[in-house]
Amino acid sequence: MGAGEPEEVLDYPIPSPAALEPPPEWARLRDRCPVARVTLPSGDEASLLTRYADVKQxxxxxxxxxxxxxxxAARIADSESGGVFSSDTTDALPQSGQGHLKWRRMVGRWFTAKRMAALRPGIEEIAHRLLDDMVKSGPPADLKAGLGFPLPVWVICTLLGVPDSDRDRFAYWSDTMLNLTRYGDDEISQAQAAFAAYLGSHIEAKRSAPGDDLLSELITxxxxxxxxxxxxxxxxxxxxxxxxxxxxxxTMIGEMVAMLLSDRRRWKRLLADRSLVxxxxxxxxxxxANPxxxxxxxxxxxxxxxxxSLAAGTTVMCSMAAANRDVAVFANAADMDLGRSPxxxxxxxxxxxxxxxxxxxxxELQAVLTVLLDRLPSLELAVDVAELRRVEGLPVGGLREVPVRW
Ligand code: HEM
Structure with a gap:
């Protein structure tokens, strides 16, 4: 921006030309306006960071x-509560300092490499079961609804030692608690209360009969x-x-598969060399580009x-997706290089x-990708890339559906 030009204020999120493409503004902002003024959906203002070094800092x-x-602080969403970031969802746990650190250590020590390796066969089995249903119904299918959405919630149920028969209730609660724009306030409060009540008695039951899960370990x-x-x-x-x-x-399962199928050379490269997963x-x-x-x-x-300099009272939006395309850190940042390392x-x-x-x-992502390559090597998008549609809601992004055939 030249001297004397009025400072621009962009609407945020910045619209993209196509579902899998980043907005061209990211590159311009990283180059010329690394701390940009934006208006959030609520109408409040924030400062947007797009450079890798700034976002990381x-x-x-x-x-x-x-x-x-x-x-x-700025409100993010235009809903009354200000969205999930401003809601009490984030207040129930220690958010900073020693309290947060202690909580993080206790939960974090469960996520060891050994435990992940032990979980992987179960995750692959879940992927197979979900694909069985998808294959039975035949193409075309929505890979997000059939695989992407249920798989992670089933995995979290495993973590919490929740029986298979309650998985669908968990999926509903999760969807309701996160999608503040899709559900009414009453439905959200009911889902939150039902979920808390369920977990409360589930914890009670685990106390007397602990299992081999994260929750049982956290109880003791x-x-x-x-x-x-x-x-x-x-x-x-x-x-x-x-x-x-x-x-x-x-969301990431859907995005990943869509990105890989949007250029079949990527999919074929993986079929030929599984060590790239x-x-x-x-x-x-x-x-x-769509998180x-x-x-x-x-x-x-x-x-x-x-x-x-940022003044006290500023709300900052850190765009990791824009930072992840920063040529200062990633060579050929605009190319999807399946072997990129580091x-x-x-x-x-x-x-x-x-x-x-x-x-x-x-x-989860590695397991899903491996199972898909094994089971459905002929997988392809069932629509033109240009027809893929983004989720416009907050805050996770992603694609509304990922139509595929095989
Ligand atoms: C591709 C999938 C995922 C992505 C892209 C993702 C991304 C993120 C990001 C960006 C944060 C930082 C939030 C912040 O700094 O305010 C975060 C925090 C967190 N994530 Fe994930 N996440 C993913 C999957 C998961 C999974 C599977 C779990 C556990 C079941 C999980 C549990 C958490 C927790 C507990 C935090 C809060 C950590 C803290 O406050 O100390 N995430 N995630």
């Missing part, structure tokens, strides 16, 4: 707080001071895992980012709140 700096309920685990998690924290943890791990993974999953996470709005943060003191993308965030379930998410 903001996510790693505790002065950039997740507390969007702070007085003066103690932190560094020898303290156990309260029942309220256990319920909130179950809810956090569902809200954080369901739709994100469901791991790096292909990482590249799909980096390349995803919702990014992460909002609020600063209550004057702060600097790169060479820019790949230090920011799809799982960074810093104290970075995704606690990322090892599980990776395992």
């Amino acid at each position: 903001a996510l790693s700096d505790p002065r950039f707080s997740r507390r969007l309920t702070a007085k003066g 685990a103690t932190d560094s001071d020898g303290e156990r998690l309260s029942d309220a924290t256990l319920v909130a943890t179950g809810k956090a895992l569902l809200v954080a791990g369901h739709e994100t993974t469901a 791991r790096t292909a999953v990482e590249e799909a996470l980096r390349f995803d 919702g709005i990014g992460l909002p943060r609020y600063i209550s003191e004057d702060t600097e980012i790169g060479e820019h 790949n230090t993308h920011l799809a799982f965030g960074s810093g104290a709140h970075s995704c606690l379930g990322q090892a599980l998410a990776r395992t």
Whole structure:
């Protein structure tokens, strides 16, 4: 922007030309306006970060707080509650400092490589079962509805030791608690209450008959001071895992498959060389141009980012997707390179709140991709790429459906 030009204020999220394409503005903003003024769906203003270094710095700096309920913080959505980021969903667990760190350690120590390897056959079995149904109904099918949406919620049920017969209720609760725009306030409150009541009695039952699951372990685990998690924290943890791990993974399964099929050379490369599955999953996470709005943060003191000053009271939107296309970090950033390594993308965030379930998410994505390559090598999109439609709601993004045939 030249001197004397009025400072532009962009509408956020910035519209994209096509479902799988990034908005051209990302490149321009990274180059010329790394701290851009944007108007959120609520009408409130925020500052948008698009450079890799800036996004990483903001996510790693505790002065950039997740507390969007702070007085003066921008509201994200236009719904009354301000969306999931401003709702009490995020208040039930310690959000910062020692309390958060302790909670994170207790939950995080369950997600070991050994445990992920042990979970993988069960995840592949779930993928097979879901594909059996899809194949039985015949093509075309919506891969998101048939596989992407149910698989992660079934996996979270495994984590919580929830019986198979309750999986569909979990899927409904999860959908309702996250999609604040699709359901009415009453339905959301009812789902939240029903979910909390279910988990409460489920925890009670686990206490007397623990299983080999994360929840059973958390019930008996103690932190560094020898303290156990309260029942309220256990319920909130179950809810956090569902809200954080369901739709994100469901969305990514759909995006990943759509990106791979949108250029069949990618799919064929994977069919020919399965050793690429791991790096292909990482590249799909980096390349995803459609992961919702990014992460909002609020600063209550004057702060600097790169060479820019941010005033106290600013809400910052960190676009990891724009950062993941930054040519300063990724060579040929606009190409989807299935063998890219290293790949230090920011799809799982960074810093104290970075995704606690990322090892599980990776395992799920790798398992799904492997099973799909084995079962349906002839898989292709059933519509033209141009016909794919984005989810316009907040905050996870993704595609509305992924029509496929085989
Ligand atoms: C592809 C799938 C996923 C993506 C892209 C993703 C992305 C993210 C991101 C960006 C954050 C950072 C939030 C912030 O800094 O405010 C996050 C946090 C978190 N994620 Fe994930 N996630 C995924 C799957 C999962 C799964 C499967 C689980 C567990 C079942 C999970 C559990 C969590 C939790 C508990 C947090 C909060 C961590 C904290 O506050 O310390 N996520 N995730």
